[in-house]
Amino acid sequence: MSEKIRITYNGETFEADKGVRAGVFIKEKDAQAGDALAAGFNGAVIGLNAPLEDDGELRAYTFADAEGRDTYWHSTSHVMAAAVKKLFPGVKVAIGPAVEEGFYYDFDREKPFTEDDLAGIEAEMKNIIKENHPFKRKEMGLEDAKKFFAGAGEIYKTEILEGIDAEKVSIYETGEFADLCRGPHLTYTKKIKSFKLLKLAGAYWRGDEKNRMLQRIYGISFPSQDMLQEYLDRIEEAKQRDHRKLGRELDLFSTHEEFGAGLIYWHPKGGVVRKEMEDFWRDEHIKNGYGLVFSPHIAKIDLWETSGHTGFYRENMFDTMNIDEMQYQLKPMNCPFHILMYKNSKKSYRDLPLRWAELGTVYRYEKSGVLHGLLRVRGFTQDDAHIFCTEAQVEEEIINALNFVMHILRTFGFKDFEVYLSTMPEEHIGEKEAWEKAQAALNAALAKAGLKYDVDEGGGAFYGPKIDIKIKDALGRTWQCSTIQVDFALSERFGIDYTGKDGNEHRAIMIHRALMGSLERFFGVLIEHYKGAFPLWLAPVQVSVLTITQRSDEYAAKLLERLKVEGIRAVLDDDNEKIGAKIRKAAMEKIPYMLIIGDKETEDKTVSVRLRGGQEAKGVDFEGFIKRLKEEIKNKDIEIREI
RNA sequence: GCCGAUGUAGCUCAGUGGUAGAGCAACUGAUUCGUAAUCAGUAGGUCACCGGUUCAAUCCCGGUCAUCGGCUCCA
Structure with missing residues (x-):
C-alpha cells in the first residue's frame, strides 16, 4: 500500500498516491482538462510529468493561461535549439526564454544565420516534433553540471552556472539536446502543433553592449494552425496600420x-x-x-550645468554651439526655463x-x-x-x-x-x-x-x-x-x-x-x-463634395463655399471621372463624409450623403446636414452616427 | 552605437556585367457617366552616395549615409 497525499483540485479534495504525476492526476479527475499544458502546485508552475510529493492545491494551466503559454513557448524554444544544434553542431547556446508573444533563443555562431537558414531550422523542428521526444528532466549537482557544460564547450551555460547558488540544478533533454533549464516543460514535443520562426536579430549577451553579440531567433507557437494564422493576421493588421505607411499614403x-x-x-x-x-x-x-x-x-550651457543635465543627461543632448565665444545648448527639456520664470519674482x-x-x-x-x-x-x-x-x-x-x-x-x-x-x-x-x-x-x-x-x-x-x-x-x-x-x-x-x-x-x-x-x-x-480614419473633429478633410457630371459643378461649388463659411474642412472633387472612381479616391483618403451631387440633387437642392463606413442617404437637407456636422465636431464624437 | 536585411520613377515593386521596366499616381485628349478604379496617349530615373575591380558596373568588392527588424524579457 503506497503512501497517500491529499490534493485539492478545482475546490475538491482528493486522496492520491504519493508521487502521482500531476498530469495523470488531472486527467483522472478532470475530463475537461485534456488540453492542460502545465500545472500549478502550491504556487509553483510545474510540468505535467512532475510527481506530487506533498499535500497541496493543484490546478491545470492551458494555453489560455499565461503559465501555460510560457511553458508552451519555452518548450518550443528548446525544440528550436535542438534543431539548431543538430544542423549547426559548433553553435553555442545562450538563453531561450518565453517572452510576451512567443519565444527566442540566443546562439553564438561565427556566421550569422540567414533567412534561408530559418526554413531549414523549421524543417528540422518539424522532424523533432514528429519524432515525439519527451522533455526529460534530470537533476545534476552544481559541480557536475559545470563539468558537463564545460566539457560540451557551452561557455554561456557555465557562466550562468557560476551565478547559481544551489546544490542541484536541472537539465532538460530533448532528443540529443540537453539544456540547463529550470523548466517546466511540456511532456512531449508532439504537443507543439504549429509554430513559426519570425525574425533574426542580433542581441548582446545579457543585454549589455560591452558583451559579445549573439544571434537571436524569434518564433512563436500555438496549439492549432488557426491560432497561428490569427496571430499572423494580427501582425499583418498592425502592418496595415503602421503610421509610417499611412503617414505617406494620407500625406500627413x-x-x-x-x-x-x-x-x-x-x-x-x-x-x-x-x-x-x-x-x-x-x-x-x-x-x-x-x-x-x-x-x-x-540657452547658455551654464543653465544646463545648474540643472544638472550636463551630468546625467549629457548623452541625450546635441553638442553645444559656439556663439560669440560662448557655448549655447539646444534644449532637451523645458523645465529649466520654467524655473527661471518662476524665479523671476519672489513667490x-x-x-x-x-x-x-x-x-x-x-x-x-x-x-x-x-x-x-x-x-x-x-x-x-x-x-x-x-x-x-x-x-x-x-x-x-x-x-x-x-x-x-x-x-x-x-x-x-x-x-x-x-x-x-x-x-x-x-x-x-x-x-x-x-x-x-x-x-x-x-x-x-x-x-x-x-x-x-x-x-x-x-x-x-x-x-x-x-x-x-x-x-x-x-x-x-x-x-x-x-x-x-x-x-x-x-x-x-x-x-x-x-x-x-x-x-x-x-x-x-x-x-x-x-x-x-x-x-x-x-x-x-x-x-x-x-488606422488613419480620424474622428470628424480631427479629420484633415471632413467633407468631400463629389459631382457626377459637370452639369452639377456650379451647385457643388456653392455647397463647398457654404461648408467653408461654416468652418468645415471641405474639398470639391470636380475631376472628369466617374462617380465610382471619385468615391474610391475619397474612401482611400478616409474622408468621413462624401456629398454626392448629380442632376437630382442639383434640381431638388438636396445632397446625397455617403458616410465613411459606406452607408448612404439620399435627398438630405443640406442645412440639416451642416447642423449635424457642427454638432459632431463640437462634441468631438469618436464614431460617426448613422444617418 | 552594435548585429542582420534593405536602398531602382512620387508610391508599390520587377530586372540584368553591355548605361533600365511594370502597375498605380501625374500630365494631355476623348468620354458626361448615380455610390470603391472609363479609354487612349505623354512625360518621368546620376539605379542612395563615394571609391575600387573591369574594355564596360545599377549589378561584383570596399566604405559612407539612411531605412527596416532587433539589441528590456535571464537556467
Whole structure:
C-alpha cells in the first residue's frame, strides 16, 4: 500500500498516491482538462510529468493561461535549439526564454544565420516534433553540471552556472539536446502543433553592449494552425496600420533622412490634426487653471550645468554651439526655463500652486538605431507643464493632473489604460522621508481618482517618484505617453522657494507632467489607433463634395463655399471621372463624409450623403446636414452616427 | 552605437556585367457617366552616395549615409 497525499483540485479534495504525476492526476479527475499544458502546485508552475510529493492545491494551466503559454513557448524554444544544434553542431547556446508573444533563443555562431537558414531550422523542428521526444528532466549537482557544460564547450551555460547558488540544478533533454533549464516543460514535443520562426536579430549577451553579440531567433507557437494564422493576421493588421505607411499614403507627414534622421515634417493635412490637438490642449489648460508660457529653444550651457543635465543627461543632448565665444545648448527639456520664470519674482504661498504649460519643442540625441517614425525621434514637441506647489498641495495637484490626463486621453478616443506608480530607486537624491511623503501623496491621489494601478518598485527616476499612464490602442497594444513626476532635484539645485504664512522661506515642490507626451508620438499613436480614419473633429478633410457630371459643378461649388463659411474642412472633387472612381479616391483618403451631387440633387437642392463606413442617404437637407456636422465636431464624437 | 536585411520613377515593386521596366499616381485628349478604379496617349530615373575591380558596373568588392527588424524579457 503506497503512501497517500491529499490534493485539492478545482475546490475538491482528493486522496492520491504519493508521487502521482500531476498530469495523470488531472486527467483522472478532470475530463475537461485534456488540453492542460502545465500545472500549478502550491504556487509553483510545474510540468505535467512532475510527481506530487506533498499535500497541496493543484490546478491545470492551458494555453489560455499565461503559465501555460510560457511553458508552451519555452518548450518550443528548446525544440528550436535542438534543431539548431543538430544542423549547426559548433553553435553555442545562450538563453531561450518565453517572452510576451512567443519565444527566442540566443546562439553564438561565427556566421550569422540567414533567412534561408530559418526554413531549414523549421524543417528540422518539424522532424523533432514528429519524432515525439519527451522533455526529460534530470537533476545534476552544481559541480557536475559545470563539468558537463564545460566539457560540451557551452561557455554561456557555465557562466550562468557560476551565478547559481544551489546544490542541484536541472537539465532538460530533448532528443540529443540537453539544456540547463529550470523548466517546466511540456511532456512531449508532439504537443507543439504549429509554430513559426519570425525574425533574426542580433542581441548582446545579457543585454549589455560591452558583451559579445549573439544571434537571436524569434518564433512563436500555438496549439492549432488557426491560432497561428490569427496571430499572423494580427501582425499583418498592425502592418496595415503602421503610421509610417499611412503617414505617406494620407500625406500627413514626411521625414527627410538625407538632411537629418529623426526629424519630422508635418504636411498641411498632418498640420490640421496638430492644430486641432493643440487648440483642444490649450483650451483645456486655460479651463484647468494653467498659464500658457513660451520659452526659447537654446540657452547658455551654464543653465544646463545648474540643472544638472550636463551630468546625467549629457548623452541625450546635441553638442553645444559656439556663439560669440560662448557655448549655447539646444534644449532637451523645458523645465529649466520654467524655473527661471518662476524665479523671476519672489513667490509667496498665496501664489501657489502655479501651473505653467508649454508646447515646448525639444531636441534630444537618440542613437541612430532606435529612431522609429514618429514614435522615436530627435526633435519633438512636448506638451509639458510644471506645477510649483507646497508640500500640502501635492496630493490635490496630482489628483487634478490625473483627472486631467484621463479627460484628455478619453476625448481622443482611448478607453483602456495601464497605470504604474514607480517608487524610489537605489540611486536617488533627496531624503527618504521626502520620497515617502511624495509616494504617499501619489498613492492617495491614485486611490481618490479611482484608478487601478501597479507599483513598479524602485522604478522611479533618480529625482523623484512618478506615475506613468500607458494607453491601449484599438489592437490592444500599449503606448507610454502620459507621465506625472515629482522632482526633488531641480527644486534643490535652483533653490525654488516661496515665502510661507510664517514669513519663512520654504522649498516648493515641483511636478513635471505631460499628457500626450510628445505631439509627434501621440500623433503616431492616433494614426495607428484610428488606422488613419480620424474622428470628424480631427479629420484633415471632413467633407468631400463629389459631382457626377459637370452639369452639377456650379451647385457643388456653392455647397463647398457654404461648408467653408461654416468652418468645415471641405474639398470639391470636380475631376472628369466617374462617380465610382471619385468615391474610391475619397474612401482611400478616409474622408468621413462624401456629398454626392448629380442632376437630382442639383434640381431638388438636396445632397446625397455617403458616410465613411459606406452607408448612404439620399435627398438630405443640406442645412440639416451642416447642423449635424457642427454638432459632431463640437462634441468631438469618436464614431460617426448613422444617418 | 552594435548585429542582420534593405536602398531602382512620387508610391508599390520587377530586372540584368553591355548605361533600365511594370502597375498605380501625374500630365494631355476623348468620354458626361448615380455610390470603391472609363479609354487612349505623354512625360518621368546620376539605379542612395563615394571609391575600387573591369574594355564596360545599377549589378561584383570596399566604405559612407539612411531605412527596416532587433539589441528590456535571464537556467
